[in-house]
Amino acid sequence: MAAPVLKNLRAQAQTESFPGTEESALKEIAATVLPETLSRQGTDKVAVDFIRWVHDYKQGAEMQNGYGVTRVRSVPPGPAAKYLDQLRELSSSVLVDPDTPRRRTLLAERLKADGIHDLPGLPLTGNIVVDLMAFYFNSSAANDLLYEAAIGRDTCRGLEHSSAQPAPFKLGSN
């Protein structure tokens, strides 16, 4: 019985300490795969938000069971350990080259080799590149950037003004 307990404790410790010494690597990845439009400051902020997302991750939490779906699913095991391994590996390979297009070429090859077919709706694949992209591109902030409008999809906005066209979006305003 001791082994699973120790394993869980280790996973918890890795989650809490994520990304350890690899924060700069994570920010480099963010700057490589997220929109340049965000600026380096913006992609760094997404990386920090992603770290918080990892810290708050609850492995095994029950997932939405969905209408007409009888199967019950749980949130997959915490990804921190996998992410750390991947960041370390990326630091010594893809990120050695400072050129963004070449980094992207290398990352694209890896994603294809890993059998990644699309961007998932939730960042739960265990692949840090895809999950970071899914984390951002599915966000309310990305929705605002896409439509260049302050829609605020995930905020509670009240009924007043809902019939009006959303105000223009300014980067850094959310």
Add this chain to the structure above:
Amino acid sequence: MPRIECDVCIIGGGISAALLSQKLSELKPGLDVVVVEAGKRLFDVEQRMNYRRRAILYGENPWPGDWIPDQAAEGIVTRTMAVGGSAMHWQGHINRFSEEDLRLKSMYGLAVDWPLSWPELERYLCEADRRIGVSGGPSPHPEDKPSRPYPMAAMPLTYNLIEIRRWAERSGLPFYGVPRAVNTQAYGGRPECQRCGTCTMCPIGARYSPDFTYKQLLAAKKIRLHDQTLVRRLIPHDTGNTIVTAEAVRADKPNEKIEYSARVFVIASGYAWTPHLLLLSANNRFSNGLANSSGLVGRYMTGHKFMTALIEVDKKLYPGMNEPHPIISRQFFRCPADKPFVRYDIQIFEAASRPRLFGTNGDVLFGDNLLNDWRSRSRRGIARVRMYYDSHPSRDSRLTLNSEMRNRFGDPMPRIVHKLDEAAETREDATHQHIQNIYQQIASANDCKILSTNVANYQDHPSGGTRMGFNRQESVCDSYGLTHDHPNLYVVGAPTLPTGGCTNATITFSALTLRSAERLAQSL
């Protein structure tokens, strides 16, 4: 063995039980009503903003613990088993059926007539609007006009929906906002909608859910609520037809049987678990299950089929303004009796394209390239156009006991297989073509493309299984839900519907339940 005595024992704690017990407590103050629910109570509105946040970020269940691991079914069924039932996470769309639904046989020679008239049902629809709290505006069709106005002003159309309505109405079809069980002002002790865009997990209670009714009833000591208590059998009298007890078991004491003794029993357990309990209660005298002299318990399982299209809108839209709120057209709700039968509603929602990782040439997209690809597919808006169409069940559309799937007590779980009747099956292609023509009509009127169409392979808004009717040969219960075979056993809610209509059913079976409450109260 613990024995609980009461006047009325309601089995199942969803929206039907909430409305029934509320009205009974008003009609017969002092009546001892016990609601027995297998799932737990989720009286945690203060936690829901956090649950919502985690559902968005992690896909977590915003109603944690709203299911029982081994209490599941095969077929289309919601896993939700909690106080409040499926109405804890509905979207609150309050579309009414129409007179045609109640007179299918006499108007079209199809399916069956319902054993009550439209004016009789309509007054209870208005009552259900008031009790649930409905916001809505006028329909362009005078036949749709409620005899009493909705209690709250309509939900304002968002900028997107205003544009979508303009776009859709170029086809010549009239649209208006769907009435909703969502507060546009403080109502019923619940706040005004804050447009969080996640109605299935409303974080503030602006969208009606039965937990609020239960909390009010409990605070006023009007009912007793026994949650986490699974009723496994109803026991009839040794020689008569009355139901004497309900045998149950609590989740925390699975080895201890509890007996509920009541003057009247009401099964309000939804379309799956109501026929299931009746079948499960078979004994030597009632070998096919209770209330089943007709052999129809678990038959005529119904709902409605549906088609969905994504169609371009020739206007930039801003998805995410209030996605759960649609507009509706009931232009094809009323089929002329001398024309081929086709009935459906048209509900249109805002929709959005999704970001994608691979471009059209197969290259992986990163950064601004991905954003620009996504933007190029988002310059024009997208509307999700969904039609629920009237499709009637066969007698062999069934819920049966599945001996290969049992819960911890060894009870077989339900297996649900929907099947259309012959006439409905025969007109499937014509119905699809009719709907496809309307998609084309809307798209052509706007010089827009149909991006995709899809015919669902299941029935939405499932109901039936203990259908009501005029006589004991063709139905399980009368129009009040009183079973033909047992003088003190009622069934209420979705399972009593003979046919599933062509729009959301909740307000209709809620109205029927309120009507049942009056008859039940008179009998006590």
